[in-house]
Amino acid sequence: MTAASSLLPPTRCAHPRPGCDISPPRDADRRGNGYRCQARTPAPRRLLPLPQDRVIRAAPVSALADGSGAGAFEEEEEYEKADSEKLAVTVVTGFLGSGKTTLVNYILREQHGKRICVIENEFGAALVKENLSSAEEVISMDNGCACCTVRGDLVRALTQLKDRKDSFDLVLLETTGLADPAPILATFTQNWTISNNYRIDGVLCLTFPRPFLDLSCQVRPEGTVNEAVQQVAFADRVLLNKLDLVDKGELGAVKTLIQEVNAFAELIECQQSRVPVDKLMDMNAFSMERFQEEIAEYDLEEDAAAEECTDEQEGAREGQKAKKRKHDISGVGSFALQSEHALDSQLFNRFMVQLLQRKKEDLYRSKGVLCFEGEGDAKYIFQGVHEQIQFEQSNTKWVEGEPRVSKVVFIGRDLDREEIEAAFRTCIVHAQTAHPH
Ligand SMILES: Nc1nc2c(ncn2[C@@H]2O[C@H](COP(=O)(O)OP(=O)(O)OP(=O)(O)O)[C@@H](O)[C@H]2O)c(=O)[nH]1
Incomplete structure (x- = not known):
């Protein structure tokens, strides 16, 4: 079974709010791109500063942002390792503000006895961050999206980390809210060193109903992906977060939509990203086979070569890549x-x-x-x-x-x-x- 069969588009707009009069436009495609939502958004809520719970963000680890580790693409391993020797990686995806960092902090605070390394990827300008104090180590990639511009950084960070992998039981890889998970997952199959040292334990996708309904309705240019739909499509578990901000109608609609996009994923409703930890660890849930066709499009060696190629070569490469779906974050x-x-x-x-x-x-x-x-x-x-x-x-x-x-x-x-x-x-x-x- 390939992912394509699980990426059916919504057959109608599932948006229950007044003002949304969606019918599938002619350019809607099989990925769920192409539905435009015109529902009205409620007026902004005004909240004064509240002396409440803290919010914690990752602290950067400069040691891994120094460009060392080059040559990661060429490195060879001696023997093929069994899965039990590989370090488990949980990929945390979800649109901007869906609760990814809240989930990572929650996992770090829970008593599970695991030594965790967090890899954090921020889109664009880095924010002053606070410590993820219970993580054994935090690697921060702030200069772009791990699915496109800093994919090489991800390879280098994982390649460096593998020599110390016995110090950890789990890597939590938090992607940016704009990341397409497909090329990130491809990284774990296409590089020998990485595939021989890491295994993806599961892909968690945080989502919250209102924006997901809006985003999944957006029309994207032909040949580009809708990252909100992709994030759900590639998930093993979808965490429907922020239940306090949703009414019953919206909840039902978003559940139907998610199941249409990904019938394989377990749907877990939550608030403040709180889910029993045994649902988040030792999942053994991710199957590369299920997504083989999707991730094969994202050639890591091609990306590596692109870092070095000349302008003339670039022209020829563009022609070859014409059919590859792009992650469109233009604008x-x-x-x-x-x-x-x-x-x-x-x-x-x-x-x-x-x-x-x-x-x-x-x-x-x-x-x-x-x-x-x-x-x-x-x-x-x-x-x-x-x-x-x-x-x-x-x-x-x-x-x-x-x-x-x-x-x-x-x-x-x-x-x-x-x-x-x-x-x-x-x-x-x-x-x-x-x-x-
Ligand atoms: N009302 C409500 N707010 C929540 C819930 N879960 C998280 N939040 C808040 O949502 C905001 C965004 O949460 P984050 O965990 O930073 O979201 P994120 O996905 O990491 O954000 P980006 O990294 O910017 O994409 C924070 O203010 C959280 O406290 C929830 O269940 N209900």
């Missing part, structure tokens, strides 16, 4: 804004609400670490997922001597950086108007 970009002066919390709140009113369809994700005027040494974490915005007080405080730099990352389609930056600057409390901390 999607990210940037970070920062301020060394404290921000006015009310003005920042208003800035975000106004931004979301204008750009709620295009602003996929925003997140940041903030220093608010008048809040003493309290450090705030800001999380925005589509129109949901939320502030939380971090478990760590600004410490003596630490620069109190507020930094916010925006990820979205066709965002006007200058305009957003100008509005952001109005939230800064300048030294002459600042109240003492």
Whole structure:
């Protein structure tokens, strides 16, 4: 059975909200691309800073970002290892803001006795991160998407890690929210060193109903993939997260849609990415055979050669690659804004609400670490997922001597950086108007 048979498109828009009048457009294809949703999105929710649970992000490990490990593509192993000798890898996918990091943190905090290495991939501008303190090691790849631009980095990181693989029981590979999982999974079959040292234990896909219904309806250019649909299609377990934000109608609709896209995956409903750990570990769930046809399109050696080829060769290569499906993230970009002066919390709140009113369809994700005027040494974490915005007080405080730099990352389609930056600057409390901390 190949994946193609499990990638049936939805036969109708499953969106239950008013304003959505979908019928399959003529360019809808077998991957579920081609359905456009016109449902109205509710107005942004206004949430003031809440002194709640902390949110933790990964700390970068610079040692593996230094480009060493080149030659990974050529390295040969002596003998073919049994699966029991290989290090298990769990791939965590899911669209921007679906709860991947919340899941990784949850797994790290649970008592399972496993020594875990986390590989984190951020799309675009890196955010100030907090420690995933219970991980044995964290590898951070911040310069692009592991499915395309930093696929070589993933190979190098795994190749370096394999010499220390006995120090770990599991690798958690958290992809970016925009990643197509197919080329990432292909990496584990096409490189001898990697396939001989690692085995994919399972692919988890976090999703939450409203955006998944919207995203799966989006029309994509011919020959490109809809990453939200791909993420579900390649999953062994789909974690339907954020149940607190969904009504019964939407839940039923999204379940039907997910089962149409991937009838093999186990569907698990959850909140705050909390699922019994035995559902997440020792899964032995992933079958390369099921996806052989899909991942064969993503030739790792071709990618490696592309890193070295000349302009003329590139022209010839383009012709050969014409049929390969592309990961289309054209127009999607990210940037970070920062301020060394404290921000006015009310003005920042208003800035975000106004931004979301204008750009709620295009602003996929925003997140940041903030220093608010008048809040003493309290450090705030800001999380925005589509129109949901939320502030939380971090478990760590600004410490003596630490620069109190507020930094916010925006990820979205066709965002006007200058305009957003100008509005952001109005939230800064300048030294002459600042109240003492
Ligand atoms: N309301 C609600 N919020 C949740 C739930 N699970 C996670 N969140 C929040 O959703 C936001 C995004 O969660 P993350 O875990 O950072 O999502 P992510 O998929 O890692 O995000 P990216 O890495 O940017 O793609 C955070 O503010 C979480 O606290 C849930 O079940 N309900």
